[in-house]
Amino acid sequence: TKTECLILWRPQPVAPVTVKLFYEALCPSPRSFMSVVLFPSWALLGNDVLDVVLVPFGNAEERLVNGTWEFTCQHGKLECKLNMIQVKTLLPQASPGGTAVINCMMSAAHPETSLESCLKIYIPQICVDDIMKCATGHQGKEMMHQNAMMTNHLSPPHTYTPWILVEEVRAVPYPHLT
Incomplete structure (x- = not known):
């Protein structure tokens, strides 16, 4: 009956569950987790249920050289470039299509x-050149530094990627798929 079905629904608004993914753009395990678990879940549930926060940095290192942040990534310069692209313009908060x-x-x-x-x-309205200009510029480096700070201040410290937090609590380790 209608009354029985209403019991299943929560009439009051509920905040979405926040899932933070700390990752590296070229690392196989985070790539697998994103495409096999996180993205399909987000696509099915939407922003109203699942708030996805992506934090590309992972096992990179940073250092301040003459007032500019420089990064060294576990999987090389290409990974650093991809991390910078993903941190700058493609954050889900910047655009509904960012996660996609x-x-x-x-x-x-x-x-x-x-x-x-x-x-x-x-996101056809966003120009690749604009993303690259921002990602490789001062603002992109500052945003990557913010990701470094978030990653380096995890408690407990991350020991691998993907490092997954659900509502700020470390999730069960994702099995490394090869």
Whole structure:
């Protein structure tokens, strides 16, 4: 009956569950987690239920050189570049399609060449050149520094990626798929 069905629904608004993913753009396990678990869950549930926060940095290192942040990434310079692209403009908060673009890039066979095609599909109004200019500029480096601070201040400290927090509590480790 109608009354029985209403019991299943919560009439009051409920805040979405926050899932934070600390990752590296080229690391196989975070790429798998994003494309197999997180993105499909978010796509099914939406922003009203699942608030996804993506924090690309992972096992990178940073240092301040002449007032500018420089980064060294576990999987090389390309990973640093992809992390910077993902931190600057494609954060889900910046655009409704941001999570979809990042998933598109991370699930691509060649993530380094996927940005333009992923943008055309999910956020065609954003220009690749604008993203690259911002990502490699001062603001992008400052935002990556913020990700470094969030990552380096995790408690307990992360020991691998993906490092997953659900409502600020560390989630069960994701099995590393190869």
